[in-house]
Amino acid sequence: MGSIWEIDFYSRPILDDNQKKIWEVLVCESPLDIGTKPDSLFRYAQYCPSTQVNSGWLRTALQEAITQAGKAPIKIRFFRRQMNNMITKACQDVGIPAQPSRRTLVLNQWLEERMKEVYPQEPGYQGGTNPSVRLEKPLPQRLPDALEGQQWVFVTLDAADLAEMPEWEIGFGEAFPLELAKVSPEARIPGILIFSPRALPLAGWMSGLELAFLRFDTSEEARLLLETGVNESWIVANIKKPQVLAEAKGFEEAKQKANGVHFIGIQSDPKAQSFAGFWLLQEVNL
Template sequence: MRKTWELDFYSKPILDENGKKRWEVLICESPSDTRSTEELFRFSKYCPSTQVNSIWLGNAIQEAIASAPKPPTQIRFFRRQMNNMITKACKDLGLLPKPSRRTITLQRWLEQRMESVYPNEPGYQGAKPTASVRFEVADPQPLPDALRGEKWAFVTLEADAFAEMQEWEIDFCEAFPILGEQSLVPDLTPETRIPGLIIFSARAKALAGWMSGLELAAVQVKLDSPAQLILETGFSDRWILANITDPQTKQEAEGFQTAKEQASGVHFIAIQSDPNSESFAGFWLLPELNLG
């Protein structure tokens, strides 16, 4: 099983003694399921502005690996402007770099540091938005013919239902804690309705296997003509999951969007062979993050 870390390497709103921005690497473990019984691994280190390069970053990653319970096999990162440097540092260490918007542990940690760590540092200048995480909206591409579902349906589950997720029969899966002490979405309650999209396909396992190789970000509803369900992956890739062709389905799609907003962006996508199946070929709990 792959061990995934999340990484950010960027300047902070702090000036050093020479008036240059301080840089910092943040590394944390990416959760794989909804269990919340232990803390996820974290590592942080400031970098001098004169040493911002893939060599320093690679050494920092090695230092993190030396202090971690288990080394990673792949590293997610969300800043597209740092793509070349992070990719080189990872590949030099034999790690798989993964451009991704699925960095929920890292985002929550960044929010916490912006609120309670950086303002207390000497030279703090105040946080400002950065263009390094502004994503271009690419035109959605059609799924390969062999991977299109025959049917699909909107559903909802109470947040509390995911406590039993480890008992479900799932071939490909990834999730994160949404309840309990280690929850990454503190606004949710056990009764919060989590919206989802289930895709039914005779080639369910092939479709789930293909999706498992992507960095799933979110399911979006596009209501202007042509109305469509869009799967967002990686930095900015978008795929057409289905076309919305009738008023009732459009109303259900609007309900999906509303429920997603009420659930702080949490939603899921699942794949089954047919509506009567008691197992899943794939199931992914998705965080819709406002990266910044």
């Protein structure tokens, strides 16, 4: 499998000589495995004058990033929906699919670091709060009947156990190093296991959803939701039984203690020794 990149192209809290905000492109590599060394991930940054903000400038920057990396990624993720057209056009021009996604862990952390350590050192820096990306809450959709699991359960794993993921037999999946998510080896990581006789097709379909995170929602009724892309939401289960309700609350509490880290596993049955799918996820606030 080839590499996946994350990209942000937006204005920064820095003014040029004409009192116009300077823009910047950030490109970084997504970790795909729990054993990835964060320092080994490719990164590229370049400022852009406000007078040159367009898909052509971004395309040239992407070409330069590809040259520096030595190879092109198989897709590029971006979380900023208001930049959809420009980012998508630039990516298409260099022959790489662009994917709206909230799975931009490295990029989110890099932006936070630059807000604290880099931009304040630049001439023309304008302090203040960094505006977050306001996303409308999506209307949850029901999973297609053919793709609903026959059975599912809440489970937990020790963070140290997840270090063995590279040795597991997994059909579809993605992970990241826990140190990147600032999770200690002693942490308990919550998740769900979905069991289905159609485990592999279910895992294959879910792998194309650009998984973001799971969350227990009680805004209307108690239900477990799967967030995907940048604004998609799917109903995994409506929760009514008191015991399962308590487990769902426990899942959400454990997720918060693990800095938002959790997982989804898909197996053919509870006795299976392999996973049709396994994804390590993290809920983050953009």
